Amino acid sequence: MAAPVPAIATHPDRAQIEIGLANGVSLRGLSKRYGLDPAQLSRYRKSHMSDELILRLRVRGLQSDEELGKIREIESKSLLDHLTYQRSRLYTVADRAASIKHDEAEIRAIEAAGRASERIGRLLGELGATSITNNNVQINLMQSPEWHNIRTEIVQALKPHPAAWQSVIKALERIEQVDHPRLLEGVRVA
Structure with missing residues (x-):
């Protein structure tokens, strides 16, 4: 049986959530902004975001304004x-x-x-x-x-x-x- 798809994977603001997770935005802040549980956000980052993806999504200090x-x-x-x-x-x-x-x-x-x-x-x-x-x-x-x-x-x-x-x-x-x-x-x- 296939594992259930996490709510974040189908969330309309998925890109912004992943960028926030990759850039160290607080789980509490992301939770309030997107109506998600902080534990859910933490699990998603650990289980569904590869190191390569996180590096690509990091924007602070790597890209110009x-x-x-x-x-x-x-x-x-x-x-x-x-x-x-x-x-x-x-x-x-x-x-x-x-x-x-x-x-x-x-x-x-x-x-x-x-x-x-x-x-x-x-x-x-x-x-x-x-x-x-x-x-x-x-x-x-x-x-x-x-x-x-x-x-x-x-x-x-x-x-x-x-x-x-x-x-x-x-x-x-x-x-x-x-x-x-x-x-x-x-x-x-x-």
């Missing part, structure tokens, strides 16, 4: 993509639950999508995305926390009109799948 900035940019974009994908999947779950009139499941999925939107908003705030003044900025509406509110309101407003609701759900799913077509293949509305 410019290199560290680039690493942060790459990791932040990866996290943003993951959160956007996760939120899209949660919307699909909410739409399916609504189509079979399972209100409790729909509410849970919408609440989870809202939490993903909040995390996206915090990440965008940390990246300073709200203060970009470049004239060539490309805005991805689906990554903005406001999109969650707009989408939820539209879907709720159309519930009394099943045919229109179904058409809008299909259109939203087509639009939301553009960012991750390989990951969402085969997803369809009933």
Whole structure:
């Protein structure tokens, strides 16, 4: 029987957790920041992080501020993509639950999508995305926390009109799948 996969291995902030572990960030600090048990973090570092990985992830004193900035940019974009994908999947779950009139499941999925939107908003705030003044900025509406509110309101407003609701759900799913077509293949509305 295969050993269970540690929660950290599938955690959305895995890269940041591993970087913190490799650089000696306190287990208590990592525990509070990512909602994990300190013992779990310690076991993960000892059992799942090779010495080579730890050396590659050590950033203090080994890389310039410019290199560290680039690493942060790459990791932040990866996290943003993951959160956007996760939120899209949660919307699909909410739409399916609504189509079979399972209100409790729909509410849970919408609440989870809202939490993903909040995390996206915090990440965008940390990246300073709200203060970009470049004239060539490309805005991805689906990554903005406001999109969650707009989408939820539209879907709720159309519930009394099943045919229109179904058409809008299909259109939203087509639009939301553009960012991750390989990951969402085969997803369809009933």
